[in-house]
Amino acid sequence: MAEQTKQCQKLIGDKPLRLLNNIDYPSDLRKLSINDLPEVCEELREDIVREVSENPGHLASSLGVTEITVALHYVYNTPEDRIVWDVGHQAYGHKILTGRRKRFCENRKLHGIMPFPSPLESEYDSFTCGHASNSISAALGMAVAAQLTDNPNRHVVAVIGDGAMSGGLAFEGLNNVSSSPNDLLIILNDNDMSIDRAVGGMEKYLLNLDTNETYNRIRFKVSRWLNSKGLLSDNRRKGILRLNNALKSALSHQQNIFEGMNIRYFGPFDGHDVKELVRILNMIKDMKGPKLLHLHTTKGKGYKPAEENATVWHAPGTFDPETGERIVKDTEGKPPKYQDVFGNTLLELAEQNPRIVGVTPAMPSGCSMNIMMKAMPNRTFDVGIAEGHAVTFSGGMAKDGLIPFCNIYSAFAQRSFDNIIHDLAILNLPVVLCFDRAGLVGEDGATHHGVFDMAALRPVPNLTIAAPMNEHELRKLMFTAQTEGKGTFVIRYPRGNGVLVDWKCPLEELPVGKGRKLRDGKDVAVLSIGTPGNDVAKAIDELQKDGCDISVAHYDMRYLKPIDTEILTEVAQNFKRIITIEDGVRDGGLGTAVTEWMNDNGFHPEIHRMGLPDEFVEHGTVAELKHITGIDTAAIKKTIRL
Numbered sequence: 001m002a003e004q005t006k007q008c009q010k011l012i013g014d015k016p017l018r019l020l021n022n023i024d025y026p027s028d029l030r031k032l033s034i035n036d037l038p039e040v041c042e043e044l045r046e047d048i049v050r051e052v053s054e055n056p057g058h059l060a061s062s063l064g065v066t067e068i069t070v071a072l073h074y075v076y077n078t079p080e081d082r083i084v085w086d087v088g089h090q091a092y093g094h095k096i097l098t099g100r101r102k103r104f105c106e107n108r109k110l111h112g113i114m115p116f117p118s119p120l121e122s123e124y125d126s127f128t129c130g131h132a133s134n135s136i137s138a139a140l141g142m143a144v145a146a147q148l149t150d151n152p153n154r155h156v157v158a159v160i161g162d163g164a165m166s167g168g169l170a171f172e173g174l175n176n177v178s179s180s181p182n183d184l185l186i187i188l189n190d191n192d193m194s195i196d197r198a199v200g201g202m203e204k205y206l207l208n209l210d211t212n213e214t215y216n217r218i219r220f221k222v223s224r225w226l227n228s229k230g231l232l233s234d235n236r237r238k239g240i241l242r243l244n245n246a247l248k249s250a251l252s253h254q255q256n257i258f259e260g261m262n263i264r265y266f267g268p269f270d271g272h273d274v275k276e277l278v279r280i281l282n283m284i285k286d287m288k289g290p291k292l293l294h295l296h297t298t299k300g301k302g303y304k305p306a307e308e309n310a311t312v313w314h315a316p317g318t319f320d321p322e323t324g325e326r327i328v329k330d331t332e333g334k335p336p337k338y339q340d341v342f343g344n345t346l347l348e349l350a351e352q353n354p355r356i357v358g359v360t361p362a363m364p365s366g367c368s369m370n371i372m373m374k375a376m377p378n379r380t381f382d383v384g385i386a387e388g389h390a391v392t393f394s395g396g397m398a399k400d401g402l403i404p405f406c407n408i409y410s411a412f413a414q415r416s417f418d419n420i421i422h423d424l425a426i427l428n429l430p431v432v433l434c435f436d437r438a439g440l441v442g443e444d445g446a447t448h449h450g451v452f453d454m455a456a457l458r459p460v461p462n463l464t465i466a467a468p469m470n471e472h473e474l475r476k477l478m479f480t481a482q483t484e485g486k487g488t489f490v491i492r493y494p495r496g497n498g499v500l501v502d503w504k505c506p507l508e509e510l511p512v513g514k515g516r517k518l519r520d521g522k523d524v525a526v527l528s529i530g531t532p533g534n535d536v537a538k539a540i541d542e543l544q545k546d547g548c549d550i551s552v553a554h555y556d557m558r559y560l561k562p563i564d565t566e567i568l569t570e571v572a573q574n575f576k577r578i579i580t581i582e583d584g585v586r587d588g589g590l591g592t593a594v595t596e597w598m599n600d601n602g603f604h605p606e607i608h609r610m611g612l613p614d615e616f617v618e619h620g621t622v623a624e625l626k627h628i629t630g631i632d633t634a635a636i637k638k639t640i641r642l
Helices: 002-013 034-054 060-064 066-075 092-106 135-148 168-177 201-208 213-228 234-252 274-284 304-308 338-352 370-375 387-399 410-425 453-457 471-481 532-545 565-574 590-600 622-629 633-641
Strands: 082-085 156-161 185-190 264-270 291-296 356-360 380-382 403-409 432-436 464-466 489-492 516-519 524-528 552-556 559-561 577-585 606-612
Touching: 034 060, 034 066, 034 092, 034 274, 060 066, 066 092, 066 156, 066 185, 066 274, 082 135, 135 156, 135 168, 264 274, 274 291, 338 356, 338 370, 338 403, 338 432, 338 471, 356 387, 370 380, 387 403, 387 410, 403 410, 410 432, 410 453, 432 471, 453 489, 453 577, 464 471, 471 489, 516 532, 524 532, 524 565, 524 590, 524 633, 532 552, 532 577, 532 633, 552 565, 559 590, 565 590, 577 590, 577 633, 590 606, 606 633, 622 633
Parallel strands: 082 156, 156 185, 185 291, 264 291, 356 380, 356 403, 403 432, 432 489, 464 489, 524 552, 524 577, 577 606
Antiparallel strands: 464 559, 516 552
């Protein structure tokens, strides 16, 4: 750790940052003149670009909120005052200004700085970030808590983007904000971008929304004067606000949704004018009641390549900070990414089956549904950051004759489990749920590991749950899922590259609930599901080369539900030692299913369940995390030898 910190200091010192090098905490920032803040913003951008160019992470989002970040920490007394970030992609500047500047090159690395804000790391991180749309609800809770715990002077600010504002939880929070006594400030960072281009009615509404700055300034001065004279009680304030909203709607021919909910609206303003932001924040800082400040920003601001292509530069990998040239790995002759196999196979199936449609919540490029979207735009639907809606929307289409392939990252699918049960499984509707990024995802850490889906969904009736061992199996499972009578079908697969260069195989149906024997043996039976099966195969090969005389049978179960009882019967009758392995949580998944079946059927072999422990797994490379959690090739070999 000391070596890493030293290296970070060296990197920061490569180019003198006159002001930033003297800012360790927001208290240092507040000592500066307001006229220094534009330079602070410029240096902060330079530092983020330089660091992310060598240590990949989320770039464009953080560049876009640089001025907002600086202004917030300049005006508010953090950490006593609370800043609640939504998602957390945009919080690199926040981290650098809050005691982590000298360690920032450890960002997203094993045992280093967390990929997203977390109170477990810093008191300046007010709440857990990672999944979208939770900031308003969490911040409202803090604002109410401040009043109930005798902290009436504590300010609470939620920072949410226009993409996250489309999430249902954000609207639930807004609804409650309007009905609960609070002084919450919501900052709407409107950049017309999420990861892919923002979609939906809210995005169009925000683009059209306009409120005169002069009008807002005059209104504020009048309300402050009335309040100072004791003429503005809470009931009068609400009455005036309702009258004001009605008059403004009549004059502008436009209803402001926020003021319609009794949330004072200010904006839109330029989110890149840091001095003006400071002035506005100071102006509304102590204003009573809930408020929303609408700011227009540019994702990737200050770095031309990121401004011109914000989607690519959301997480660009390594690049040359001077030229903007991305350092792209040579993939010639290497296996494709699982997401690309999904995207190409989906288009192939859709060309054969006119009932197939594609659905994704804001991740068409991330899951490669953009392949079908380009070829068949009328049969693909990006519903925005709305995982629950994506599932129920798919259910509605399935109810009336279509076969939706609904692709959601496994970790984000956690937000749709009720919808899966209530809106798909009960009617056993023919929706194919494709969980991308299943298993350990690496540097994005605990909020993004897709490790709970199998354990969470296994008890749900009517579901078929499958996991392919390789690209051929993925294609065949996708083909199987869209054939007649399959009902609600879950296919989970990991992030990153597969194992087969020759990935495009003929499409054929795989019998539901049937696995396959990959290797005969007589001493130990290893039952795997999904891509860990490749590590099992490698482990057995290495043991044989090492001269190990343990005879190992290997079964690829394919299906978690329904599980292959013929394989289980064969294993129970022929083996005293059984090893199960999966890239999900150990409790509730394949190992638990096998143990339950053995017990229910009167078999009592020695069963060793390999999977992820009952704890949240940190960030690091997938290889590092597999080693730490004991599911890599070395751990499999060790377990076989026991």
